[in-house]
Amino acid sequence: MDTFVQQIINGLTLGSIYALVALGYTMVYGILGLINFAHGEVVMIGALTALAVIKPLAGAGLPWPLAVLAGVAAAIAACMALGFVIERVAYRPLRNAPRLAPLITAIGVSMVLQQLAMIIWGRNYHSFPQLLPATPRAIGGAQITDLQIMIVAVAILMMAGLALLVNRTRLGRAMRATAENPQIAGLMGVDANHIVSLTFVIGSALAAVAGVMVSANYGIAHYNMGFILGLKAFTAAVLGGIGNLTGAMLGGILLGLIEALGAGYIGDLTGGFLGSDYQDVFAFFVLIVVLIFRPSGLMGEKVSERA
Amino acid sequence: MKLNSLALSISSALMLISCSKEAPPPPSVTAAPPPLVVKLGHAAPLTGPQAHLGKDNENGARLAIADANARKPRIGGRDVVFELLSEDDQADPKQGTLVAQKFVDAKVNGVIGHLNSGTTIPASKIYADAGLPQISPSATNPQYTLQGFKTAFRVMANDVQQGRVLGDYAAKQLKAGTVAIIDDKTAYGEGLAKEFKKAAEADGVRIVAEEHTDDKAVDFAAILTKVKSKKPDLLFYGGMDAQAGPMAAQMKKLGLKSKFLMGDGGCTVEFAKLAGDAAEGHYCSLPGVPLDKMPGGVAFRDHYKAMFNTDIQLYAPYVYDAVMVMIDAMKRADSVEPAKYRAELPKTAYAGVTSMISFDEKGDIKDGAVTLYQFRGGIKEPLETIGASPTAAVPAPAAAPAKPAEKK
């Protein structure tokens, strides 16, 4: 039983991490209908920037919480700038290009960001400092750290905040209008370019926060960390129905739980035939099954045809 | 030295550009007949997730070449200058064969590499066809030397050799009755875990869980939770430091208090850095003898640090030895021709910085010594060396490597 509770906690933490990254994916997709494959790399840049700021500041004797805050702020600022530049340079000229062109560009951007990060931060793995005390709390026989609680909370807060932004504010209405039809939104006085830029900048800020959370949780940062994370988050976003904020959260949590419970129990259930080495297979298998029965994801809109 | 290294890196960069063009000899050499340029190929992943290890290997080779040149070597009655031709194989088998072909085209005199078994094995066929000796510093897959190639050697204990020592150690010295095994499902991690399991089971240890992850993973909570529920005395991990570090940290968070044992992939300062205080008390093994115990070992480490301004990651000492073993064979054969000095390689008896190196009939290192370490206060401290040949205890001075062996 303790083991089961622990696995649920593991799954929720992992799922919230996926959700944090997936929210950024889904937000950009919701407005632009574009898979920003480079989102994972923005997460990576966020983590490494935060690290680059926190370490020297803390080393210089700045109180720990201040150093962390400065690091997170720097990461957010850097990623916002990066998001703005990426959109401006790589995606905007392709607004009317064939569907696959931005995808290829995104792969190119992803390669460039990775290499730049490697040139700046080197090839080595970096240890990332503990943001909160790592002593675990015991719930029954299971263990949970403060940081894990914080990650789940941040993911939920972010989702709620984004939902409020998109559904309740003027900016959100402009975003939805742009998503619906940029030309007509333009006629209504919405500056579509401005809205798209803002979407990217907000999505990148989310990526920065996600990067700091991920690196703090695992205590590690590396120029190559974004790719797999981005891929998993993308899977989560699609599972939940890409373009849908609640869906991204749900997809993330679901994917996390599937991976944790799959790794934890399938081995015993199949008598050792399938083990934790098939962890990713379970995740993709569930995804495929869900998409066969609900072709636009769990929470996706029924209309799958979007321009 | 600084200048020298700069000159070296520039000349090797030049080599990258055009293999056919002879690089200008270093300014220090003033002998009247131009020295013979001997090119050695080095292949490792210099990009991608293992780039840090690949660069470390390259540095090891670079240092070895600088040291060898500093001794003003004369082979076949001529002054020779060694040059490094370093290539990136991206840890990709296809790229590995491309690089191998490139070395063959460039008529290098020998190859040091590759880092991974996955690239070493397909490349070894190309070297064998060309009659080009190859010494891998770090490929541990047994298959590499089982192909029957006369050109394939390695200076590191293979998975079978190391896994056996680790399994015995877990059962006998660490007194583990129950063991859980995790591997990263790479050729290296899985190979080592398999041999560890065999040896441990033979010693009466019960394996209570076998879990797997991959070499890009960072989250091990689910499998560690499962391992915890089986309450093993010891957890063995077959894989690299980048996973082992976070894994140790997550063990601590989950309250899993088993002993933790790893092979060479986790036996790095990097592991201690990434695991933080969770590294305390964990065990790992490295083929060979501790650097401090070898003549020239400490000097090598300081020299490395001075030249590259970074610490040794993992395999640089083995690469250094691999280069030196190759050059040693050239000296004994008094020829840099692959066809001639190749015959000398099996007769090697060289006191390297990692151990006393000689090869068995397959090209594997003979009675490969394995040293066990424990992490204390973020530093790995040697516990004991297992399987060292008696010569390793009293090695010949490194400067005059194993003179008596020449007579054989």
Added chain:
Amino acid sequence: MKAKVKAWQGVALIAAVLAVLPFAVGLGMGNAWVRVLDFALLYIMLALGLNIVVGFAGLLDLGYIAFYAIGAYLYALLSSPHFGLHWPAWAVLPLGAAVAGLFGVLLGAPTLRLRGDYLAIVTLGFGEIIRIFLNNLNSPVNITNGPQGIARIDPISVFGVPLSRPLDVLGVSLPGVYLYYYLFALVALGIIFVTMRLEDSRIGRAWVAIREDEIAAKACGINTRNVKLLAFAMGASFGGVAGGLFAGFQEFVSPESFSLMESVMVLCMVVLGGMGHVPGVVLGGLLLAVLPEALRQGAGPVQLALFGRVLLDPESLRILLFGLALILVMQYRPAGLWPSATRRREFSENPPEPGR
């Protein structure tokens, strides 16, 4: 009549160039470059196969490399000491194509309803699942030898002559890489011929109809299910052939050769070259296979000339420039470097593509 003569002259010219190319490259730049050409030909086959799925039928497939893996492993299992089987290449290669084609249908069938990005992620998942299975199927029963890979695979033999060894022809010793070049070139030409014929056939037009508007295609009486499945099967079988050739050429296979990045590379070839346009795709495959190598060799000297020293590792610079090249080409030629005439026309007239 005159046009026919001209066409034959063109064919003869291409054949002559292809025949002489390895010698020019090999003597001028070394055999490593002939090996690059060999891989380029394999990539061209892959790109042509994926082009059927992505370019003709408009189905975005991110797991295409799985079919390459299936072909390669089938060859490895059936002609290596692993199972002690040594089937000849002429039997294994077609079988590889058939099995890969079957897997193509297996992938295609459940995904018929999916569109665009959803299809992309499912195919990506499929590719990963195949790779994970290849990596894991060494226990409890050892089928694929897991991550250790399968070594000592038999080289491809043609009329009893193994292509891995140098062959003496009229006093000239042809190294193995040359022999493989000619074999791969022949197969690639065969695939080009088949795809070009397919493009102009009834099926080819049906694929394009589905790409442009699936509902309209259905309304026109096209059996979209069968036609889509056929696209998956055809594309996959080319991948299977290329995989078999790869296994025989390398004489070693392991799962790491079939990573997601490879799928992405092949997709880049198709899109960069010009989706749906066979010569464009061939160009894309050739460029992306050769360019990274050229950049690797060219990066160092250029820096040396400009700054007097090497500022950046040639390795990192190579990938950096490769990424930049992808971005720039898409900016200035979003329909690919060499798009088909119709596509270029559509593209300049009416920018927005039908959504997919």
